[in-house]
Amino acid sequence: MTNKAFKVSYSIMKEKIKAFLGHPMLSNRYVLLGLWLLLALAGLLKYHRSDNNFLIFRGVFWHTVNGTSLYEAYPSEYWDVNHYGPVFSLVIAPFALLPEWAGMLLWLMGLTVWLYAAVYRSGLPRQRQVFIYWFCSMALLTALFMQQFNIAIAAIILSSFYLIEKEHDGWAAFFIVLGTFVKLYGIVGLAFFFFSKHKVRLIMWLAVWSVVLFCAPMVISSPDYIIGQYREWIDCLIGKNTENINSFAQNISLLGLVRRTTGCMTYSDLWLIVPGMLLFALPYLRRSQYKNLAFRETILASVLLFVILFSTGSESSGYIIALLGACIWYMAVPWQRGRWAIALMVFVFILSGMGNSDLIPKAIRHDYIQTYALRALPVSLLWFWLCYEMCTKDYAPTIKKQP
Template identity: 45%
Template sequence: MSKLISFYKNYKVVSILWLLVSLFCWWLKYFHNRYNNYLIFKGVYYHTLSQVNLYNYYPLEYGDCNHYGPVFSLLIAPFAILPDSIGFLLFTLLNTVVLLWAIHKLPLRTKSKMFIMLFSVVEFANATHYIQFNAVITAIIIFSFLLVEAEKDEWATMLIALGTLIKLYPIVGLTFFVFSKHKYRFIISGLVWLAVFFALPMLISSKHYIVQTYIDWYNSLHSKNMENIGVGSSQDISVMGTVRALLHNPTIPNTPFLLFAAAVFGIALLRFKQYSSLNYRLQVLASALMLVVLFSTGSEHPTYIIAVVGALIWIFMYDKPFTKVNIALLVLLVLVTGLGPTDAFPRYIRHEYINKYMIKAWPCIIAWLMISYQLLFKNFNLSDVRLNSNDVHSLSSKNSSEVVA
């Protein structure tokens, strides 16, 4: 029995589960010729080489169209030049390993990280099944936080700049500037990296083409945003989308909701005396991960790996995570957010309730409101996080002083 308990406590076993999930999704998609999204990603590289519009439809190559920035062409290049079977497999494993690594590096106990991996495996499967880059986006945001904590601001800003020029969401990493001990370095390195990644795709195309492509990207995202807003949209699984769906009113604007989110998040960051608490900083990370999803009209079913990991960091950062409220939230996150839009529920329930009213977002909205309330009013200096001793040495001495033996 003791060996069995030890087995389940070892998060390496859960890591293997993630790898098995990713391999199964690759097998299912590749051998059933259902890997359209990978072909879109691959096309970004070849279309950049050919200097054609990255955001047009190419029905002879794939369905739908690309919405990632031109720098993605260089990131996908090593996979695109390989045969689809190998390139697609390695791309799938990249998403898996990078997010596992990010969770592993969180300054939490091994047991806590194991639970984060375990309870997010359903949402990870969703992202992998849909062949999305969201697992890496999640990792980029987490690593940007961890690198600021480790006073390696120039590497944090590298990830923020790269991620933002791929899929905008990592721009939330700029939040961690307030925790930086080297703000001048953060600003200068951020501007340098932004210029580098802006220009880097010119190496395989041309200056004029890349400048025009960024303009095309903006127009593409603007058009996509307008398409997403509307009752019955498969995207817009957000706070705004939920309200529009519940009130059957697609004309409700985004602006009031975005101002509300900015005000809540911004006011919480004005609690300067809380900055010394690792608890507070981790909770800001959790809130940031959820914020970019819950207040984005582009949020869809597989995007929620970002928000769910944020919610789970918040739940498991404390010594006693399994309170009645947290257990209820965990059940909702797995059953409603994770499995709600899948075949685990009857088609009628999915279409007439879960999808129609954006119910997938509800547990995350509840969790974000609870996180925000605590960020606004809780005294984090009276609480503690139990850290993995192996992670303590990678953090600053101030962080280490918060370790509880």
């Protein structure tokens, strides 16, 4: 095929995809919400087959009420242990009080609606929202099958950014602190601090919500118990990080990708984390670009990708966070994306989005994708591309901007 014929075919395919996603039925927000809720119902198919995560979450509430350790093993209740902070006992409380099947169903639906609403309330143009809903659907289903809070983490990071954009710093601080006190990931919301027009107010609200949410679980327990559980939580997270490094189901990150493909297990992850943090921080030096929304949104995309790529705790269900970041990277820029960017997004969707799906043959899924943490490969390439663009491109609005 000649280059000219390829360009014609590429343009035709692109227009067909835009027409498909632009169909009134497929872009209707109520239809999309209904489809996402169907995914939540599909997640219930795992009930009594692999509902272990929900049992752990449910146990956080009851162990808090009963004053027993949140971080010990309870083989008679579930396998594995809890790794979430004490404040999670209040998050899960409404679902823990219900019969198990009803609690799990509403938990899955609640997570789904939370992320759906975060995208809808972000203020992104409608076409971008539709693209996110469709592109992230498979990753959402994977997370729902695992009943994972990572769906809410994606919503929390997204909400933190757009609430700061809308100058609702008090609520942005609430989500940052909530995400931090539940799973630590929420702390990355502080990356948006420099974009706040009310930095002192944001700091004050961060302090207020830190005190409120630290003390909140004491309502269903006692101060001594909660303080003790926070100490246990810190010890638990330190031990968990060591376990994650060589875990098959964890460390599905850039860190894990490098370890598993090279076969070298003796070095410290700091050799990758420190350069990664420097590369992440480099675009912040371009203060002249802060005024451009596209630049700030690309920082958001970088945050969503970074939290997965540089965490040993990254797991399959966490890729809903990374795919949300990929969508924002692709759509935020004021220039027209070319075919290489589209090819990369297809690569991201197939390998990072569907890499844990039964649609991939088991031999490939287990022996290659999981064994070598290959789900991290496409989003790693995307993040490096993103970093290059943020250090070199002008994000000022143009007359014709990609929808």
